[in-house]
Amino acid sequence: MAEEAGLRQEPAGIEPVSEARGLSQGQIVRKRFLGHSGAIAGLAVFAIIFVMAFTSVGYAGIPGWWKYTHEAVSPLVNDGAPTASLWPLAWGEHPFGQDRIGRDLFAMTMRGAQQSITIMVVIGLIAGLIGVVVGALSGYFRGWMEAVLMRLTDVIIIVPALLLAAVMAQLAGRRDEGSWFASFASSNGVLALGIFLGLISWVGLARLMRGEFLTLREREFVDAARISGASNARIIFKHILPNAVGVLIVNVTLTMSAAILTETALSYLGVGVKSPDTSLGLLISQNQEAFATRPWLFWFPGLFIVLICLSINFIGDGLRDAFDPRQKKFNAKKARDAGATPPAATPVAALDSRADDGRTAGGDRGA
Numbered sequence: 393m394a395e396e397a398g399l400r401q402e403p404a405g406i407e408p409v410s411e412a413r414g415l416s417q418g419q420i421v422r423k424r425f426l427g428h429s430g431a432i433a434g435l436a437v438f439a440i441i442f443v444m445a446f447t448s449v450g451y452a453g454i455p456g457w458w459k460y461t462h463e464a465v466s467p468l469v470n471d472g473a474p475t476a477s478l479w480p481l482a483w484g485e486h487p488f489g490q491d492r493i494g495r496d497l498f499a500m501t502m503r504g505a506q507q508s509i510t511i512m513v514v515i516g517l518i519a520g521l522i523g524v525v526v527g528a529l530s531g532y533f534r535g536w537m538e539a540v541l542m543r544l545t546d547v548i549i550i551v552p553a554l555l556l557a558a559v560m561a562q563l564a565g566r567r568d569e570g571s572w573f574a575s576f577a578s579s580n581g582v583l584a585l586g587i588f589l590g591l592i593s594w595v596g597l598a599r600l601m602r603g604e605f606l607t608l609r610e611r612e613f614v615d616a617a618r619i620s621g622a623s624n625a626r627i628i629f630k631h632i633l634p635n636a637v638g639v640l641i642v643n644v645t646l647t648m649s650a651a652i653l654t655e656t657a658l659s660y661l662g663v664g665v666k667s668p669d670t671s672l673g674l675l676i677s678q679n680q681e682a683f684a685t686r687p688w689l690f691w692f693p694g695l696f697i698v699l700i701c702l703s704i705n706f707i708g709d710g711l712r713d714a715f716d717p718r719q720k721k722f723n724a725k726k727a728r729d730a731g732a733t734p735p736a737a738t739p740v741a742a743l744d745s746r747a748d749d750g751r752t753a754g755g756d757r758g759a
Contacts (some may be wrong), residue, residue: 424714431710434703441700445505448498460486460496462503462670467495474688489688491679501692504672507665508652508700511586515651518590519597520644526594527601528628542602545595556592580694582671583643585664590656597643638716645708649701656697672697 393680415423426432450456460466468490469475474497475484488497526545530538607616609632617627633640656673658664672693678688 402710416478421714425662425710428710428713430706431713433461433679434706434710437699438703438707441505441696441703442509445502445509448502449506451506458502460499460753462495462500463668464496465494466490466496472686482742488692489686491686492682497675497692500675501668501672501696503670504675504693505696505700507582507671508655508697510582511589511655512648512651512700512704514583514586515590515593516644516648518587518600519594519647520640521594522552523594523597523643524633524640526598528605528633530598531605532624532632538602548592549595556588582665582669585655585658586651587591589651591615593647595650597640597647600639600643601636604639605632605697608632608635614635617701639714641711642708643713649704652697652701674703 410450448458449461469485470489472486472490472492472494474487474489475503476482476487477484486498488495488501490497491500514675526541530541605628614627614631616629655664655671656676659671659673660677662677665674667674675693676690679686682689
């Protein structure tokens with residue numbers, strides 16, 4: 393039996409998790425994240441975009457290293473076409489080109505990336521916080537608290553976000569009324585839009601977290617924590633929430649990437665970021681009529697939208713794999729090699745058949 397147990401192997405391509413030996417939880421998470429090539433690539437791309445966006449044209453009154461701003465107008469160079477080239481390698485005066493009135497598209501794209509990243513972070517923080525609290529309370533305590541919170545979630549789900557955004561933009565535009573909301577929105581339009589979208593983007597996360605808490609609250613380690621006298625808050629945040637962090641991270645990153653697309657759609661419809669400020673969606677909206685004659689006005693804003701969304705999704709996927717202790721690494725190459733060559737170990741079924749043959753032969757000899 394010991395020999396048979398030693399010959400049992402993992403399925404082809406599935407590598408057992410052995411990196412936990414002698415390492416702390418933080419070291420395990422860091423090692424697994426750094427071993428995820430897609431997450432590292434996404435992190436590198438997002439870091440480059442973040443540094444370029446917030447250092448090139450400046451932020452919050454701090455000047456940047458690029459000589460143009462998103463509002464500066466200069467004479468057209470090369471008829472507004474991009475001056476950057478790969479061969480020969482050159483950057484030029486306006487690497488992304490210019491619009492019809494001479495504004496530098498690189499500066500406008502960097503400013504739009506600033507706005508998108510700011511809205512993405514604000515929405516992720518607000519939606520993540522509210523979604524975790526609502527889902528944890530409703531899934532752990534059940535009863536009347538679950539009924540109230542879930543009915544509130546249902547009400548918010550059925551309200552269209554675009555309609556609410558249009559109403560908010562209309563209220564923010566009434567500066568003559570002197571309301572606190574109009575004053576705040578007129579001076580902090582991006583922050584107001586991010587807060588508003590965050591307040592209506594947490595419902596999906598709340599439902600997922602409720603389902604996770606409903607499952608985990610019945611586990612043995614939660615019963616052990618209750619018997620040992622742990623408070624409800626300690627059980628929620630120290631025992632259950634760390635085991636649900638995979639679902640949390642994936643949903644928050646998906647919410648953040650969807651927030652960029654939502655901001656793009658709102659700005660495209662004219663109810664998001666407005667002139668004289670700019671955003672990636674507003675750039676596409678303002679230059680939609682020039683698609684056939686000046687396509688670069690769409691290439692670069694659209695490219696940055698895609699890069700930001702993909703990089704955030706890859707980072708979230710790597711964090712999910714790093715934080716989830718139940719994940720096992722699948723190696724496709726090892727699976728193919730195992731399928732092409734016979735395994736070194738003898739299968740357990742073969743051992744059983746040999747044992748049966750041996751018993752039969754022994755019985756015959758005895759007879």
